[in-house]
Amino acid sequence: MVSSNAIRYAAQHLLNVAFPSCSDPHFEVSPHDGCAVVKFGDVVFRIPLFNDGQWDSFLSGTADVAHVRNFDNSGKIPLFFATGDDFHSGLSDNEITVSSDILTPSFALLSCFEERVSAHFDSHGRSMYDFSLASKYGIIDMPLVDEYAMLLRKAVRELFPGKFNVSPRRPRTVLTHDIDILERFRSFPQAMRSILGRDMLLNRSLKDTVESFRNYRDWRKSRFNDPYVKQILDFIDMSEKNNVEQHLFFKAQKSGESDTTYDIFGDFTEKVVQEVCSRGGDVGIHGSYASAVDPQLLAEEKSRLEKVAGRKVSRSRQHYLRARFSVEPNSVEVWEEAGISDDYSVGFAERCGFKCGTCHPFPFYNVAEDRPSSVIEHPLVLMDGTLFDYMKLGVQDSVAIAKALKMKAYSVEGDFTVLWHNHTTTRNYRELYETVFLNLLV
Numbered sequence: 001m002v003s004s005n006a007i008r009y010a011a012q013h014l015l016n017v018a019f020p021s022c023s024d025p026h027f028e029v030s031p032h033d034g035c036a037v038v039k040f041g042d043v044v045f046r047i048p049l050f051n052d053g054q055w056d057s058f059l060s061g062t063a064d065v066a067h068v069r070n071f072d073n074s075g076k077i078p079l080f081f082a083t084g085d086d087f088h089s090g091l092s093d094n095e096i097t098v099s100s101d102i103l104t105p106s107f108a109l110l111s112c113f114e115e116r117v118s119a120h121f122d123s124h125g126r127s128m129y130d131f132s133l134a135s136k137y138g139i140i141d142m143p144l145v146d147e148y149a150m151l152l153r154k155a156v157r158e159l160f161p162g163k164f165n166v167s168p169r170r171p172r173t174v175l176t177h178d179i180d181i182l183e184r185f186r187s188f189p190q191a192m193r194s195i196l197g198r199d200m201l202l203n204r205s206l207k208d209t210v211e212s213f214r215n216y217r218d219w220r221k222s223r224f225n226d227p228y229v230k231q232i233l234d235f236i237d238m239s240e241k242n243n244v245e246q247h248l249f250f251k252a253q254k255s256g257e258s259d260t261t262y263d264i265f266g267d268f269t270e271k272v273v274q275e276v277c278s279r280g281g282d283v284g285i286h287g288s289y290a291s292a293v294d295p296q297l298l299a300e301e302k303s304r305l306e307k308v309a310g311r312k313v314s315r316s317r318q319h320y321l322r323a324r325f326s327v328e329p330n331s332v333e334v335w336e337e338a339g340i341s342d343d344y345s346v347g348f349a350e351r352c353g354f355k356c357g358t359c360h361p362f363p364f365y366n367v368a369e370d371r372p373s374s375v376i377e378h379p380l381v382l383m384d385g386t387l388f389d390y391m392k393l394g395v396q397d398s399v400a401i402a403k404a405l406k407m408k409a410y411s412v413e414g415d416f417t418v419l420w421h422n423h424t425t426t427r428n429y430r431e432l433y434e435t436v437f438l439n440l441l442v
Helices: 004-018 052-060 103-110 144-159 188-202 206-221 227-241 267-278 289-293 295-309 331-338 384-390 395-411 427-441
Strands: 028-032 035-040 043-048 065-069 076-080 088-092 095-098 172-179 245-250 283-287 315-318 362-366 371-377 415-419
Touching (some): 004 103, 004 144, 004 362, 043 144, 088 144, 095 144, 103 144, 103 362, 172 227, 227 267, 289 295, 331 362, 331 371, 384 427, 395 427
Parallel strands (some): 172 415, 245 283, 283 315
Antiparallel strands (some): 088 095
């Protein structure tokens, strides 16, 4: 069984999502006869809790599962070890009896708890989708925790018809861009290898070859004409035009350091970062490979970016989405110690969807210290490389997945957080970029 702090944490998130108009809603949680009794205003929720055996069974993927209609009747969602056929087994006076433990599974998903007991990690130390709770229970395409919250809201409205008003949260598309590669062209020899070696010989694309020579000609006039740099600035313009929240994550290594693709103190890098800031772009740190478990290194990289940008940096995303919670220090401890307030690293590299069961920002849990951390997590829903590198989808299948995930995120009033790199917008990526990414702004 999980701790009372963890149960309270899960209840807090469910109530925040269910009743967004109540900022920091006041509630009380007390144990009673194997249940959590949650008192929220005039409402009492009686929620059964897993016993030790059920908790172990849930984590192993062998829990008894019943499926019930979700809050808007668009599909079905799982309940674990349910005592009835519906989400709640009764409404009486001011009390709602939920037929399944929705707190413990919510905590497990929000905290990525499964990673602490898993033996399955990829070559980068990342948790693997195939061994995840999301895979075992088939819930990657649904924000299950948010679905539970919406069912709580629906039950309260049934108990107090016409009396309980909720101001819905406005769902958002949040665009994020990792600047893994700052420039395509760096010299004449390198440019020719890129154009002739890749576009002409490898991809055998006359169209891309001609376009690349044009880009190279423009780059010779000004490095700001480099297609990858131009795309960074275009990202800012399109987010402003469409009134969409956006964050750009820059690496901050120096020449000669591990995981370096551009020097943060290089003259042109500084010019690009400062131009982004002057245009109103929000700059975050794209923590290097090793910084995922090294708070001093992440703090140093953040300090470098702050020096170049001339402003405080408080947002982060780890390179390779390398958020790690099975080691010490784990990533949430690293982020706290490095002074990160908001992180965007949590998502599966190989599968789009709702890894944490939510698409609402939430404070990540420090399991080692059994407390909510000071870091707000913004879970990743869709990444370009996941679609065409890992899942190897074509354009139309990518469009279908992107639309479905956005619709689901919006249905629970959450954030559809997207990662699209500046270098996956041209040449053989162009159709995906124009057909998938640009349509997300509509």
